[in-house]
Amino acid sequence: MKINKIVRNKIFLSNEEIMDINLDIKTKYDLKEDMDIESLYDEISYEASLAKALYYLSLRDRTEEELRIKLGGKFRNASSIDRAVKKVREMGYINDHDYAFSYIKNSRFGEKRAEFELMKRGISKKIISEVLALGEGVSDYDKLKKAIKKVMHKTDKQIIQYLIRQGFELEDILYVLRHAKEER
Known part of the structure; x- marks a missing residue:
């Protein structure tokens, strides 16, 4: 496997793969065009996957599955992706x-x-x-009361349909809705 071309932070490989790398990887392995990287491919792919995983996690929290999917869109080497995900889990960045x-x-x-x-x-x-x-956090009743306040101007049928789509139980909706109307 050879490097066909290097453009900024991407290397274009002879197997039609385009791999995102950073300057550290490029310098560490002294990557150049027409270089054979067969023996280094797994390590380069792992380091690039790890760097990209850390970048994605710096943008927002992700689940392990979301991170795997995101990395799968950038890299072909599944074992490198697995190693990178395992490493960020060990580092405590995903849980x-x-x-x-x-x-x-x-x-x-x-x-x-x-x-x-x-x-x-x-x-x-x-x-x-x-x-x-x-059962920690805001109770469903508190969330439900807040959601009802947003849509009180609608008909009862519309309110109930909206709240069911939001994941609330029908009996809870009816109970809170009944009490909300009594308070008015």
């Missing part, structure tokens, strides 16, 4: 349990919608169940 806890605690959604959103992000059902069992 799906903490991510789920934070998401549920700060979410404006009801339990069902929050669970759906977390599963969409690659969090396992087991982790979600553990976090929901802790």
